[in-house]
Amino acid sequence: NDDGITAPGMRNLVLAVKEMGEIVVVAPDSARSGHSNAITLEKPIILEEVKDYMEGVEAYKCSGTPVDCIKLAKSIILKDRKIDLCLSGVNHGANNTINVVYSGTMAAAMEASISGIPAIGFSILNFGWDANFDATRTYITKIVSHVLKNGMGDAHLLNVNVPDLPAEELKGIKLCRQAKNIWVNEFEERINPHNKKYYWMTGELSQVDKGTDNCQYYLNNGYVSIVPCIFDLTDYQAIPSLAQLESL
Amino acid sequence: NDDGITAPGMRNLVLAVKEMGEIVVVAPDSARSGHSNAITLEKPIILEEVKDYMEGVEAYKCSGTPVDCIKLAKSIILKDRKIDLCLSGVNHGANNTINVVYSGTMAAAMEASISGIPAIGFSILNFGWDANFDATRTYITKIVSHVLKNGMGDAHLLNVNVPDLPAEELKGIKLCRQAKNIWVNEFEERINPHNKKYYWMTGELSQVDKGTDNCQYYLNNGYVSIVPCIFDLTDYQAIPSLAQLESL
Numbered sequence: 001n002d003d004g005i006t007a008p009g010m011r012n013l014v015l016a017v018k019e020m021g022e023i024v025v026v027a028p029d030s031a032r033s034g035h036s037n038a039i040t041l042e043k044p045i046i047l048e049e050v051k052d053y054m055e056g057v058e059a060y061k062c063s064g065t066p067v068d069c070i071k072l073a074k075s076i077i078l079k080d081r082k083i084d085l086c087l088s089g090v091n092h093g094a095n096n097t098i099n100v101v102y103s104g105t106m107a108a109a110m111e112a113s114i115s116g117i118p119a120i121g122f123s124i125l126n127f128g129w130d131a132n133f134d135a136t137r138t139y140i141t142k143i144v145s146h147v148l149k150n151g152m153g154d155a156h157l158l159n160v161n162v163p164d165l166p167a168e169e170l171k172g173i174k175l176c177r178q179a180k181n182i183w184v185n186e187f188e189e190r191i192n193p194h195n196k197k198y199y200w201m202t203g204e205l206s207q208v209d210k211g212t213d214n215c216q217y218y219l220n221n222g223y224v225s226i227v228p229c230i231f232d233l234t235d236y237q238a239i240p241s242l243a244q245l246e247s248l
Numbered sequence: 249n250d251d252g253i254t255a256p257g258m259r260n261l262v263l264a265v266k267e268m269g270e271i272v273v274v275a276p277d278s279a280r281s282g283h284s285n286a287i288t289l290e291k292p293i294i295l296e297e298v299k300d301y302m303e304g305v306e307a308y309k310c311s312g313t314p315v316d317c318i319k320l321a322k323s324i325i326l327k328d329r330k331i332d333l334c335l336s337g338v339n340h341g342a343n344n345t346i347n348v349v350y351s352g353t354m355a356a357a358m359e360a361s362i363s364g365i366p367a368i369g370f371s372i373l374n375f376g377w378d379a380n381f382d383a384t385r386t387y388i389t390k391i392v393s394h395v396l397k398n399g400m401g402d403a404h405l406l407n408v409n410v411p412d413l414p415a416e417e418l419k420g421i422k423l424c425r426q427a428k429n430i431w432v433n434e435f436e437e438r439i440n441p442h443n444k445k446y447y448w449m450t451g452e453l454s455q456v457d458k459g460t461d462n463c464q465y466y467l468n469n470g471y472v473s474i475v476p477c478i479f480d481l482t483d484y485q486a487i488p489s490l491a492q493l494e495s496l
Contacts, residue, residue, distance in 0.1 A: 036284040036285035036287075038283045038284045038286045040449055041281050044438070044448050047446075047447065068449070075433075101285045101362075102315075107349075115430060146496055153488075153489025155486035158490075175490050178480050178482045180480065197295070199294075200292050201287060201316070232426050233349070233407075234425040234475055234478075235477055235478040241401025242400065242406075243423070245474055246420065246422060248387075248394055
């Protein structure tokens with residue numbers, strides 16, 4: 001995840017899947033929200049076993065980013081073991097729409113998918129550490145059981161977001177596309193005691209995508225959204241329109 | 249860029265386009281390589297004008313990430329001015345194939361494209377600060393002139409990589425897809441003076457994609473590669489294969 005190894009979201013994810021197999025947890029030693037696919041190049045990375053994470057669960061904390069965690073899990077911790085599935089999260093806060101590109105939680109899942117490991121990122125639409133994960137755990141158990149049994153079809157990476165609602169108000173799962181919403185009003189300007197300006201990142205998600213077939217629409221309407229994601233960023237459709245560039 | 253405001257790559261980018269319009273430079277105050285689309289949420293961001301960057305060029309340095317730079321440029325520095333084009337780089341080192349997801353330079357360009365600003369990221373296949381940018385500058389001038397005059401077709405974001413070759417050995421430009429290559433042997437394990445392990449990220453790019461239509465192939469063969477890129481990560485093709493998930 002990107003909220004760190006102590007996050008309740010990660011503990012709830014482990015609880016939801018603990019009986020399905022051998023679980024190995026690798027997570028940042030503290031929060032790395034908004035760290036995206038960042039990797040640690042300019043300093044060394046420390047990896048330490050956490051002995052008391054949860055009974056029957058092997059756990060490690062890492063001084064690096066969420067993507068570093070996956071790379072270390074694959075190359076160092078599990079190098080001689082087969083990885084069936086990589087799960088990331090449960091992220092404290094939505095990772096739907098454009099948030100997917102900033103999220104460390106989704107980047108960790110993407111990193112696994114880049115290496116050919118099927119991966120799922122889970123997020124709940126509540127930033128609080130006191131969020132209620134009961135309904136989310138139920139959906140995680142359903143989705144992960146299904147995937148372990150049936151695979152992920154043609155997909156390599158799933159982005160699952162769960163509304164912050166009690167189980168009885170959740171309407172089910174919708175497969176959909178990423179909403180084309182963006183952040184606006186992103187900075188709050190302040191003045192420090194030495195009379196210099198500084199900026200805090202903040203903002204609102206502008207719901208410019210009015211479609212009824214996207215993650216934001218379904219989440220607003222009480223559904224769990226699942227968007228399959230890619231890491232090949234090629235805009236195949238745009239290639240023909242750029243043909244003149246080859247003759248420059 | 250993600251190499252910081254003092255990088256020769258950025259200076260060469262500015263030199264290549266300086267006569268084409270009003271240039272505003274916003275870059276991290278030091279290197280942020282591998283920072284991807286990371287944003288700064290947990291601490292405030294400092295933005296300072298750099299008075300002596302280059303004659304006739306307005307320049308700012310920022311304590312945040314490459315993506316923070318673009319967000320601040322758009323919301324604070326240029327909020328009342330129209331932005332015609334966002335250029336990022338020239339990155340010191342390749343951003344082709346899977347590197348695109350880790351690159352702060354490409355993330356900066358992607359951030360502009362997310363807000364509807366056409367954007368181009370440039371990289372040279374040489375990590376050294378003493379790289380020779382002469383041929384790269386020539387291609388930047390050609391590509392940017394063309395785009396300012398003709399637009400970018402159906403594309404919103406271009407990833408341009410230039411081989412580290414003298415101008416006379418460069419064979420031209422190829423439009424292509426992102427190669428499906430991945431990093432292997434990614435860590436070097438060391439022991440600190442207190443007898444504890446630590447890890448440096450390193451690695452080799454495994455050229456598993458044997459296609460003759462991808463960025464790696466063309467770069468290996470002396471061409472400048474241009475890959476148009478997206479930020480909608482939806483794997484549209486995989487959606488039908490996942491239909492069963494909606495009935496869980």
